[in-house]
Amino acid sequence: MKRILFIRSSLFSDNSASNQLGDRFVQELVVRNPGSTVTTLDLAGAPLPHLDADEFLSWQTDPAERSDSQQALANVSDRLIDQLFAHDTLVLAIPMYNMGIPSTLKTWIDRVVRAGKTFRYTSEGPAGLVEDIDAYLLFARGGNYKDTPLDTQTGYMKGILGLMGIHNTETVFAEGLARSDQRESALEDARRHILKLAEAATPEVQYAIT
Numbered sequence: 515m516k517r518i519l520f521i522r523s524s525l526f527s528d529n530s531a532s533n534q535l536g537d538r539f540v541q542e543l544v545v546r547n548p549g550s551t552v553t554t555l556d557l558a559g560a561p562l563p564h565l566d567a568d569e570f571l572s573w574q575t576d577p578a579e580r581s582d583s584q585q586a587l588a589n590v591s592d593r594l595i596d597q598l599f600a601h602d603t604l605v606l607a608i609p610m611y612n613m614g615i616p617s618t619l620k621t622w623i624d625r626v627v628r629a630g631k632t633f634r635y636t637s638e639g640p641a642g643l644v645e646d647i648d649a650y651l652l653f654a655r656g657g658n659y660k661d662t663p664l665d666t667q668t669g670y671m672k673g674i675l676g677l678m679g680i681h682n683t684e685t686v687f688a689e690g691l692a693r694s695d696q697r698e699s700a701l702e703d704a705r706r707h708i709l710k711l712a713e714a715a716t717p718e719v720q721y722a723i724t
Contacts, residue, residue: 515549519601523557523619524609531691532654535704536607542712557618565624591625598626603648610655613666632678642679649675649683656692684711
Protein backbone atom coordinates (compact mmCIF):
# COMPACT_ATOMS: atom_id res chain seq x y z
CA MET A 515 0.00 0.00 0.00
CA LYS A 516 1.31 3.43 -0.96
CA ARG A 517 0.31 6.98 -0.12
CA ILE A 518 0.84 8.78 -3.41
CA LEU A 519 1.04 12.54 -3.89
CA PHE A 520 0.64 13.23 -7.61
CA ILE A 521 1.50 16.74 -8.82
CA ARG A 522 0.46 17.90 -12.29
CA SER A 523 1.73 21.21 -13.63
CA SER A 524 0.94 21.32 -17.35
CA LEU A 525 -1.26 24.05 -18.80
CA PHE A 526 -3.08 21.51 -20.94
CA SER A 527 -4.77 19.30 -18.35
CA ASP A 528 -5.66 15.83 -19.68
CA ASN A 529 -4.33 16.71 -23.15
CA SER A 530 -0.83 17.06 -21.74
CA ALA A 531 1.76 14.36 -22.44
CA SER A 532 3.34 14.82 -19.01
CA ASN A 533 -0.03 14.49 -17.26
CA GLN A 534 -0.95 11.45 -19.34
CA LEU A 535 2.31 9.75 -18.41
CA GLY A 536 1.80 10.68 -14.78
CA ASP A 537 -1.75 9.34 -14.81
CA ARG A 538 -0.53 6.09 -16.36
CA PHE A 539 2.22 5.66 -13.79
CA VAL A 540 -0.05 6.37 -10.83
CA GLN A 541 -2.61 3.90 -12.18
CA GLU A 542 0.07 1.22 -12.51
CA LEU A 543 1.26 1.85 -8.95
CA VAL A 544 -2.26 1.57 -7.57
CA VAL A 545 -2.98 -1.67 -9.48
CA ARG A 546 0.21 -3.24 -8.16
CA ASN A 547 -0.22 -1.92 -4.63
CA PRO A 548 -3.83 -2.58 -3.56
CA GLY A 549 -5.19 -0.21 -0.95
CA SER A 550 -3.01 2.68 -2.10
CA THR A 551 -4.37 6.22 -1.84
CA VAL A 552 -3.78 9.06 -4.29
CA THR A 553 -3.86 12.80 -3.65
CA THR A 554 -3.71 14.84 -6.85
CA LEU A 555 -2.66 18.48 -7.04
CA ASP A 556 -3.38 20.13 -10.39
CA LEU A 557 -1.27 23.25 -10.12
CA ALA A 558 -2.49 24.65 -13.44
CA GLY A 559 -6.16 23.98 -12.73
CA ALA A 560 -5.91 25.42 -9.20
CA PRO A 561 -2.75 27.55 -9.24
CA LEU A 562 -1.06 28.87 -6.15
CA PRO A 563 -0.21 32.58 -6.14
CA HIS A 564 3.41 33.53 -6.53
CA LEU A 565 5.25 33.91 -3.24
CA ASP A 566 5.48 37.47 -1.99
CA ALA A 567 7.21 39.24 0.89
CA ASP A 568 4.17 39.24 3.18
CA GLU A 569 3.79 35.49 2.98
CA PHE A 570 7.51 34.87 3.42
CA LEU A 571 7.62 37.13 6.48
CA SER A 572 4.63 35.33 7.99
CA TRP A 573 6.77 32.17 8.19
CA GLN A 574 9.44 34.06 10.10
CA THR A 575 6.98 35.47 12.63
CA ASP A 576 6.42 33.48 15.81
CA PRO A 577 3.01 31.77 15.51
CA ALA A 578 1.90 33.30 18.80
CA GLU A 579 2.60 36.79 17.43
CA ARG A 580 1.07 36.45 13.96
CA SER A 581 -1.85 38.59 12.95
CA ASP A 582 -4.90 36.89 11.48
CA SER A 583 -3.75 37.76 7.97
CA GLN A 584 -0.23 36.44 8.65
CA GLN A 585 -1.65 33.21 10.03
CA ALA A 586 -3.81 32.77 6.93
CA LEU A 587 -0.74 33.26 4.73
CA ALA A 588 1.38 30.83 6.78
CA ASN A 589 -1.38 28.22 6.67
CA VAL A 590 -0.96 27.79 2.91
CA SER A 591 2.63 26.60 3.21
CA ASP A 592 1.99 24.65 6.41
CA ARG A 593 -0.87 22.74 4.76
CA LEU A 594 1.24 21.82 1.72
CA ILE A 595 4.15 20.71 3.92
CA ASP A 596 1.85 18.58 6.10
CA GLN A 597 0.46 17.06 2.93
CA LEU A 598 3.94 16.17 1.69
CA PHE A 599 4.85 14.52 5.00
CA ALA A 600 1.62 12.50 4.90
CA HIS A 601 2.72 10.64 1.76
CA ASP A 602 5.47 8.14 0.98
CA THR A 603 5.48 8.42 -2.82
CA LEU A 604 5.81 11.65 -4.82
CA VAL A 605 4.99 11.66 -8.55
CA LEU A 606 5.77 14.85 -10.46
CA ALA A 607 4.58 15.30 -14.06
CA ILE A 608 6.81 18.01 -15.51
CA PRO A 609 6.57 19.61 -18.96
CA MET A 610 9.32 21.94 -20.18
CA TYR A 611 8.41 25.57 -20.77
CA ASN A 612 11.05 27.94 -22.13
CA MET A 613 13.90 25.70 -20.93
CA GLY A 614 12.59 25.43 -17.38
CA ILE A 615 9.91 24.02 -15.11
CA PRO A 616 6.41 25.56 -15.16
CA SER A 617 6.02 28.57 -12.90
CA THR A 618 3.06 26.81 -11.27
CA LEU A 619 5.38 24.05 -10.07
CA LYS A 620 7.81 26.64 -8.76
CA THR A 621 5.05 28.15 -6.58
CA TRP A 622 4.61 24.74 -4.91
CA ILE A 623 8.35 24.32 -4.45
CA ASP A 624 8.66 27.79 -2.91
CA ARG A 625 6.15 26.80 -0.22
CA VAL A 626 7.31 23.31 0.68
CA VAL A 627 11.06 23.99 0.72
CA ARG A 628 11.27 25.87 4.03
CA ALA A 629 14.11 26.17 6.50
CA GLY A 630 13.12 24.67 9.83
CA LYS A 631 10.28 22.71 8.25
CA THR A 632 11.62 20.52 5.44
CA PHE A 633 15.34 21.24 5.86
CA ARG A 634 17.60 22.87 8.42
CA TYR A 635 20.94 24.63 8.33
CA THR A 636 23.85 22.97 10.12
CA SER A 637 27.55 23.71 10.49
CA GLU A 638 28.12 21.21 7.68
CA GLY A 639 25.50 22.69 5.39
CA PRO A 640 21.76 22.15 4.91
CA ALA A 641 20.24 18.86 6.06
CA GLY A 642 16.93 17.50 4.82
CA LEU A 643 14.09 16.75 7.23
CA VAL A 644 11.86 14.76 4.84
CA GLU A 645 12.46 11.04 5.10
CA ASP A 646 11.18 7.85 3.52
CA ILE A 647 9.67 9.39 0.38
CA ASP A 648 10.31 7.94 -3.07
CA ALA A 649 10.10 10.49 -5.89
CA TYR A 650 9.37 9.89 -9.57
CA LEU A 651 10.02 12.69 -12.06
CA LEU A 652 8.23 12.33 -15.40
CA PHE A 653 9.55 14.82 -17.95
CA ALA A 654 7.82 15.59 -21.27
CA ARG A 655 9.65 17.83 -23.74
CA GLY A 656 9.20 19.01 -27.29
CA GLY A 657 12.92 18.82 -28.04
CA ASN A 658 15.82 16.58 -27.03
CA TYR A 659 17.66 17.90 -24.00
CA LYS A 660 18.54 14.95 -21.78
CA ASP A 661 22.25 14.84 -20.87
CA THR A 662 22.91 18.21 -22.49
CA PRO A 663 23.63 21.63 -20.92
CA LEU A 664 20.14 22.70 -21.98
CA ASP A 665 18.51 20.29 -19.54
CA THR A 666 17.91 22.79 -16.77
CA GLN A 667 15.17 20.70 -15.16
CA THR A 668 16.67 17.40 -14.04
CA GLY A 669 19.53 18.72 -11.93
CA TYR A 670 17.36 21.41 -10.39
CA MET A 671 14.56 19.02 -9.44
CA LYS A 672 16.92 16.42 -7.98
CA GLY A 673 18.78 19.16 -6.12
CA ILE A 674 15.70 20.81 -4.63
CA LEU A 675 14.23 17.46 -3.57
CA GLY A 676 17.60 16.44 -2.16
CA LEU A 677 17.71 19.64 -0.12
CA MET A 678 14.60 18.38 1.67
CA GLY A 679 16.09 14.91 2.14
CA ILE A 680 14.37 13.20 -0.81
CA HIS A 681 17.24 11.39 -2.49
CA ASN A 682 15.55 8.24 -3.80
CA THR A 683 14.48 9.57 -7.20
CA GLU A 684 13.70 7.96 -10.54
CA THR A 685 13.33 9.79 -13.85
CA VAL A 686 11.32 9.13 -17.01
CA PHE A 687 11.90 11.14 -20.18
CA ALA A 688 9.64 11.59 -23.20
CA GLU A 689 11.57 13.84 -25.58
CA GLY A 690 11.24 15.03 -29.15
CA LEU A 691 7.47 15.24 -28.79
CA ALA A 692 7.28 18.21 -31.14
CA ARG A 693 8.75 16.07 -33.93
CA SER A 694 6.32 13.87 -35.82
CA ASP A 695 9.05 11.30 -36.50
CA GLN A 696 9.87 10.92 -32.79
CA ARG A 697 6.68 11.53 -30.83
CA GLU A 698 5.07 8.09 -30.82
CA SER A 699 8.28 6.16 -30.27
CA ALA A 700 9.30 8.54 -27.46
CA LEU A 701 5.96 8.10 -25.72
CA GLU A 702 6.09 4.33 -26.12
CA ASP A 703 9.61 4.22 -24.65
CA ALA A 704 8.39 6.31 -21.70
CA ARG A 705 5.42 3.99 -21.17
CA ARG A 706 7.71 0.95 -21.12
CA HIS A 707 9.95 2.68 -18.58
CA ILE A 708 6.90 3.50 -16.46
CA LEU A 709 5.88 -0.16 -16.41
CA LYS A 710 9.35 -1.21 -15.28
CA LEU A 711 9.36 1.36 -12.48
CA ALA A 712 5.88 0.32 -11.35
CA GLU A 713 6.95 -3.32 -11.28
CA ALA A 714 10.07 -2.44 -9.29
CA ALA A 715 7.89 -0.57 -6.79
CA THR A 716 5.69 -3.63 -6.22
CA PRO A 717 6.43 -5.52 -3.00
CA GLU A 718 7.31 -9.15 -3.36
CA VAL A 719 4.62 -11.53 -2.14
CA GLN A 720 5.77 -13.59 0.82
CA TYR A 721 4.34 -17.11 0.92
CA ALA A 722 4.13 -18.94 4.24
CA ILE A 723 5.36 -22.52 4.23
CA THR A 724 2.86 -24.84 5.92
